[in-house]
Amino acid sequence: MKSTTRGTLAAVIAGVAAAVGAGATPAAAAVGTVPVPVPLKGVEKSLDTELPQLGAELPLPKPGAPEGSGYAEGRLLPERALPQLPVSGGLPGADLHAPLPHVLGDGFDHLNLDAPAAEVSTLAPGLAVDAPLTSPNPRRFGLPDVKEPQAGVVGPALRTVPGASLGTGPGQ
Template sequence: MKSTTRGTLAAVVTCVAAAVATPAVAADSVPVAVPLDGVEHALNMEMPTVGGTVPLIMPGRPDGPRYVEGRLLPDRAIPQLPVTSDLPSLNLRTPVPHVLGDAFDHVAAGTPTSDLRALTPGATLDAPLTAPRADKLGLPALQLPEAGVLAPVLQAAPGADLGLGPGL
């Protein structure tokens, strides 16, 4: 087999592998269930059902350093990285015997997914020298060095549901 044929075949296999792997990566969250069926059969009683989702964190594109007139170093030397995700969800449903009547009743609690947006901490620095000055024949002047921390940001609106009702 010629090297060009092998190269073409390798490119096709790589494209097919990327196309097959894309749907797995495109998921927003991974469902998680706590298996309690074995305990339910061993103890011969109804057990609670527990499940939820674990979100996948998606980093964004950082807002890079910006040039500021009069400074030697750019503003936001260490940029903040935006991160978007969902808060994990949790669903819990447990039987409670004879609370509202003769049949098994249940208590359910859940936290639905909600959007989460965050910015990582960043830093801004300035050198102990100013930009070259015309009045000093192009030489920089001394100044106090500056260092600052850009605070992290977290924005979310979590919620919860609590219910009590008949049946399981």
Template sequence: MKSTTRRTLAAVLTGVAAAVGAAATPAAAAAAVPVPVPLDGAETALGMELPEVEGELPVPKPGAPEGPRYVEGRLLPERTLPQLPVSSGLPGVDLRQPLPRVLGDEFDHAAVDAPAADLRALAPGLSLDAPLSAPDGDGFGLPAAKLPQAGVLSPVVQSVPTADLGVGPGL
């Protein structure tokens, strides 16, 4: 293979790799992925007005765990197995259901709009302590025996979901 052909092929491959990398970045940065629900075919087959449904699915993003903390008087760190933070969202939905001639001659609608809400969570963690105390100067530098300690750090979930319910003219 000639050197000019190799250079041309390398330039093309570099351009393709850059285009693929640039195209993948915005999708990975999105907080939620829209999910349309196509019901047009069912409307045609049934000969009636069906609801319009759109949804959003959140993309979970794991965070960095807070490292173990060393406490004076303990042989093992305070958080032996740290809690893993995860930020994501609750799925969102936008639903519009036609209500024929309920509020007038036109098609009216009932709507539910529940946008995707932020969700923060911490996975459970574990805190352990050894059955020995720290070395003591009074006991010739030897550790004393004590009861082992174990604790479970409880999981945490925080979110504030909202929803709007309404009735109005048109679809």
């Protein structure tokens, strides 16, 4: 086999291996949360008792691209001089499975709490400013008219829908 053929074959194999490795990214990166297990099995075995099983999900915040400023008729400056920056992330989630004394009867010996990570979308505050001049007025030979300056703050926004499930039931 020629050396150029071997080099080409090695490059193809390396490319395929890189593509397969890139495709094997963890599912947590795809959904935007990182699972955080709390290992208590060793303590459970050493104390010979049942301990709660606890896990959490931490969100990964992702900044977005701000919307461009928009021009409106009759204004010299754009509508939003300082655009709002969107940031999406999430609220942390938790999963708890704990033993419970037989307070509620024989069939209820465990408490379950499931609070999945919830998406959070935010918009940073923005700024809207307008100059004290209007656009050129053709009746005044292209000179602008004078008006009162305008300034305003575009308030921040926060959107989320958190949820949780609490229940009791039998073992494990």
